[in-house]
Amino acid sequence: MFRQHQITEPDSERLAAFLPGLRAAVEAASQAGPIGPINTLLEQHPPLIRVDDHDGEGASHLHFAPNGEDAVSWLGRSCSAALAHVVCGDPAVxxxxxxxxxxxxxxxxxxxxxxxxxxxxxxxxxxxxxxxxxxxxxxx
Known part of the structure; x- marks a missing residue:
């Protein structure tokens, strides 16, 4: 997934610092709230919504972080947006x-x-x- 989006492997110290907040947000989404941990993740890693077609013509889809961004920022933006959709009631997830x-x-x-x-x-x-x-x- 990282290679497909031109993301270099994450720095282990930055990733270790990021994971507890991500875990809290995933846990909150699994329980349909509280929304605080998800909002914290959104504030720390605000999504940058864009349409991408890297899978080929006719396969456009949303991305919440730019390709080539550092791994922790890319993960943070992508996960915060996805978890916000889940906690707001995305019926597909x-x-x-x-x-x-x-x-x-x-x-x-x-x-x-x-x-x-x-x-x-x-x-x-x-x-x-x-x-x-x-x-x-x-x-x-």
Missing amino acids: TIGQCSAVDCERFYVDDSRNRTRRFCSNACASRTTVAAYRARRKATG
């Missing part, structure tokens, strides 16, 4: 937090009926196996 014990990951729920509960098949399987073992242990 639902963000959830994994229900598996000890997993703190988030995911985009693109299932047909928006009932996804886990970030991956590994977390779903681990949870299913743990529940099965607990039932077996309880019955003797």
Whole structure:
């Protein structure tokens, strides 16, 4: 994705400083609010909306950050705009937090009926196996 948008790899220190705010905004979007963390991200990384056709003629789409920008600014602008759309009720996107014990990951729920509960098949399987073992242990 970075290469496609002429973005150099992020500086690890700047990225580490950016990630807690992004996590707070993603968590807020997954719960449909509070909006404070998303507004903070928007203030720190305001989107610069533009139409881009880098995928070829007839494939125009919105970008929220210019190609070639530094990685943290590009991520911040892109993520802040996307999360603002989610928290304002974009019906095409639902963000959830994994229900598996000890997993703190988030995911985009693109299932047909928006009932996804886990970030991956590994977390779903681990949870299913743990529940099965607990039932077996309880019955003797």
